[in-house]
Amino acid sequence: MKILSAAQTRQADACTIQEEGISSTDLMERAAKAFTGWFENKFQSGTEVHVFCGPGNNGGDGLAVSRLLHERGHRVQPYLVGDLSKASDDFNANLKRLPQELQPIRVQDAAAIPALSKSAFIVDALFGTGLNRPVTGLYAQVINSLNSSGATIASVDIPSGLYTDSQTPEEGAIIRAHCTATFELPKLAFLLPQHEQFVGEWHVVPIGLSEEFILGAPTNFFCTTQEDIQQLLKPRRKFSHKGMYGHALLLCGGYGKMGAAVLAARACLRSGVGLLTVQVPQAGYSILQTAVPEAMTLTDKNRRHLSELPQGVEKYDVIGVGPGIGTERVTKTAIGQLLATSSHPLVIDADAINLIAASEKLKAQLYKKKLIFTPHPKEFERLVGKVKNDYDRLQHLREFCMEYKCYVALKGSHTAIGTPEGKVYFNTTGNPGMATGGTGDVLTGIITALVGQQYTLEEACRLGVYVHGLAADLALQTVGEIAMTASDVIDHLPRAFLHLTQPMP
16 A cells, blocks of 8 residues: 655545546545544444634535534534635535534634533544644644643544644644544554654545556555555465475574573464574573474574574575674674675564674675664664654665665564665554564564565565564454563464465455
8 A cells, every 4th residue: 555645645636536527526525425434433423523624625624524424413513713715615615515504613713612522522624734834823722722622533634733744843733633534545644653642543534536646656655454465475385395485593592581582483483484493592402492392493602692603504594683692792793704604684683783783894794685674763773873753764764775775674553664675664563562572573583484485575574564463463352452472472473374364354
C-alpha cells in the first residue's frame, strides 16, 4: 500500500473527478458517506455530536457529515469557524444543503463554544491535508478548547493543525484526536511516534480514488499489508528436506545474557530454518543444549564472551549476530573478523550494532556486504548520530541504507524497513505488549531463518517484521499487553505463519 504526499493526494482527487466525470462536490459526498459509515460502526447511534468546520474543503466534509449524521438520527450541532468570505466552493455548496433545523453556530471567539459533555463526540473538520502554515489565532484557541473539553475527538482525514508529510512547526496548535478516519491511503504523519498523541487510533476508509493514478504515482514510502505478505510467503514442496531450507549460524549470548541466545535460536527454528547452529561462550553450552535441543551448539574458547568465529564458517547460508554478546574487546575483534572475511548475508542486532557504531574501522568494512541491521531507535542513533525528529530519523534511515547498500529494520510501533534504493516500508502488525526485553532477539532469529530459506534480504525483512508483530497480536488475545513476554511471541509464531497461509476473508 502506497503512502502519497499531500500534493499527490490532491492530484488523485482531481484525476478521479476527471476519470469519472463527476464534480468535486460529488467526491466530497462520497468521502462524507465513508466517514459517516465508519463513525456509526465505531460509535453508538443517537450520540451527541459536535462538528467543527473550517472554511476549506475539510470543513465541507464536516458539513456533509453533519447532514448525514443528522439524517441517521444523531443529535448533531455544526460549528463554523473562521472567515467564511474565504470559504471554498464545496464548503458553500454543503452549507446550502444543510436542512433548516440544522443551523450552524458561528464561532468568532473560542468563548462561543458551549461547555461540551465528556460523553459527547467532537468531529474535527477544521483543516485537512492542504495545511502549510502553523495554526494560530482563533483556530488555535478553538483547537485548545476542544483538546481540553474531555470529549472524544474524531478527525476527518487528518487531525487539524498536523502537517501531512513534513515537520509541523512547534508554535502551531494541533488537535489531539482519539481516532482519525483517513481517506483511501494512510498519511506519512500517522506512522511516526511523535504524532501518536495527535492521531490516536487511525483507520483507512476507501472512497474509490483513481486506481490508475495511485498505481503510477511515485513514492518512497509504503505500508505493508497482509495481502503483500501473503504474496511473499513461499509454499513448501512435497519432497522437501532440511537441506533445502538453509543452515543458519547464530553468534550470540554472553555471561548473564544466555537467554538472548535461547530466544533467538527458538525463534529461528520456529521460522522454518532447515538447520541451526549456535555458537555461544563456554558458559552457555549446557543451557543451549537443554533449552533448544533442535539446535546444534558450538562453544567459544572464551568462557564468558564470544571471541572467535567457528571453523568452517563458509558452510553456513546466513549468520545472525548480536543478541546478548556484550561489547568486550575480544568480541569486537570477532565482529571485525566476521565483517572482513564473510561473504554471507549477515543479520546484525543489539551489541553487534553498538560495536560497529563505536568504531569507524568496523563501519568502513560494511561496504559491499549483504547486511540487515535490526536496531531500536537508540542503537540507530549510535550508527548515524543524533536526530532532530522522526522525519529527520527517516531521512537518516534512507541515507544510511543507500550509502551502505544495506537493509535496516528500525524497530518501533510501525517498524520502518529501509532499503538500498531509499524506499521505506512501514509495518502494520504488533502492539505495546512487545515493549519488553527479548522481543528484538526474537526478530533476529526470525529474519535469520528467512534469509536462510532463500528469501531476498528485502523479503526477509518485510516478512520477518510482519510475522513477528502478527505473533504478538495473536499472543495479545490470550496474555494481554501487560503480561506479554518474548517467549509468548515465539509460542505464537506457528499460529502466525498458519494465519498467513489461509485465504483472506
